[in-house]
Amino acid sequence: MRKVTLKDIANKLGVTIGTVSHVLNGIDDISEETKNKVLKAAREMGYISNSAAVSLRSGKTHTVAVIVPDISNPYIAHQVKSIEMEMRKFNYSVFILNTNEDEETEYEAIVSACSKQVDGIFLCPCQKSTKNVEFLDKLQIPYILICRYFNSYETDYIGVDDYKGGRLAGEYLINKGYKNIIYFGAYKYICSSVDRFRGIKDIFKENEIDIPDSRFIEINPTCGDNGDIIEETLRKTKDFDSIIAFSDFVAFEIRGKLKELCSGVKLPVVSFDAVNTYFKFPFENISVGVVDNELSSQAVKAMLEKIDSGKCDCKKLIDVKLYEFNC
């Protein structure tokens, strides 16, 4: 069974494809009678428009790409789902691409998205360099960075207020009298990782405590991959009394190692993402995260503006707060 085309419908009814096209697109210049005939035939014949043809002709696809470093990361997956649901409200499809935190894969994802003529791109960049955002600018395709942005290269983006997040995490520990943290942060080229550390350093400094850079331990942002480095760090670091982790899932891995290595000692762990707002876990989690789904709704709003008007000046940080989830 070949796919049904406008031509098939037109031939069957003895009208032209232009007429059929107008009816199916709701352009109201066709008689009630013809309109009903066409609608009925289209339904019966199982017509589905060929969006390749539509796109080729009209230049619009009503599709956007979301390019993320790791779709298996539950925090990212949740953001992606929120964006998808929000875009659907505006009749957009979402094309999700995974880059594995790899710059070359990210480049290919961008090319693939452009080749598919997407109307816009949400990108959470791997941040190995600014090469790919420069490429996006050259392409002149509407794009918005989410969660991660570049200090050295200006773009539109919607992120969370990681600096404030770092301060909140630090403040929590300071108020409880802790002075010697270890920070397990993602690679130092990832802005959220360093912004959080900056916040941590600043709030401690304001309380006359110095956090040396050596307390920033670089880990892989991919969940569940850091057992060895965590274990080694916990073993060889002296005099730490608390831990701040880049993400909740990293914190979970750390809590596991702590239980294994220092059972008995109760060490506070503070982290980021507040995944407990949508998952439940049978243990405590202290985490800094956003309120609601503001990130995705703001990102979508900005994207639609960019697509429609070509313009939108958005460099926005979503506010965060500290949550104490006590199981």
Add this chain to the structure above:
Amino acid sequence: MRKVTLKDIANKLGVTIGTVSHVLNGIDDISEETKNKVLKAAREMGYISNSAAVSLRSGKTHTVAVIVPDISNPYIAHQVKSIEMEMRKFNYSVFILNTNEDEETEYEAIVSACSKQVDGIFLCPCQKSTKNVEFLDKLQIPYILICRYFNSYETDYIGVDDYKGGRLAGEYLINKGYKNIIYFGAYKYICSSVDRFRGIKDIFKENEIDIPDSRFIEINPTCGDNGDIIEETLRKTKDFDSIIAFSDFVAFEIRGKLKELCSGVKLPVVSFDAVNTYFKFPFENISVGVVDNELSSQAVKAMLEKIDSGKCDCKKLIDVKLYEFNC
């Protein structure tokens, strides 16, 4: 800056678009000299093929859709990522669509995928009815069900051996002397949920223990949404000594409630998915899951066969084992 087309390249070099097309597609009937000129110009001008045009002309998109009920479910997200990575090896792009366990949204996802002329569809159906798979059959598009299949409607699928999984979960508890389980299963129209319960019932029966159907508590498969029903069930059910949960993330929520309501009592919880193979958690998890990424690799293999040859007889169940993750 308008997008660069074959015509632009052809015009610039004074050759025809046919020549350029041949070079860029590696059809080797063009002189070295012209070939190099074309390749160079394409690179310099930043040519990206318009896949809408390619698809319109050739009928192939080298793109498949993955339609899943909940991309924010970490188990599903992990499967999707595996499929994406595996398909990429064969130069396919993957279009991910989320259905929210909703039949109408699933229908729209299928239409959207077809409209985009995908070469094939992986579908984890919401299973409210067989309507959408019947629709897929009418469409004559290659598709494979993953994780969930229909008893009443035959299709190709790759799933996990849920019946055996249920037996393994039951066996674990039986060996420890437990006799009174509660099973928190997903909606009864979801095959994996009932297959697991069947396995549980059978293995208990073989050990002369009857598990009444009233011990099958229906919950929402979406993570973190079942606090109330879990709490109510734990409160009002008498004489249970152990729990089997539909998925690890449901088990986590249950473990949390147990801690809250029956702290002190140590109740075993067994679940499915074995997410600890890629996430680490600071507490015990007893879970039945597959070995490696066999599900995605088998599904991809089957899909490529279907796309190429139109045929493939796959109704395959991936083997499972029981894991004891002790943090």
Add this chain to the structure above:
DNA sequence: ATGAAAGCGCTAACAT
């Protein structure tokens, strides 16, 4: 080795 031209399915401008 390269050119010329048809046509994939559709939209949109124009004609009737």
Add this chain to the structure above:
DNA sequence: ATGTTAGCGCTTTCAT
């Protein structure tokens, strides 16, 4: 209210 037609960017067949 409906028909006609050009053309989006590309692949592919047939000529040269």
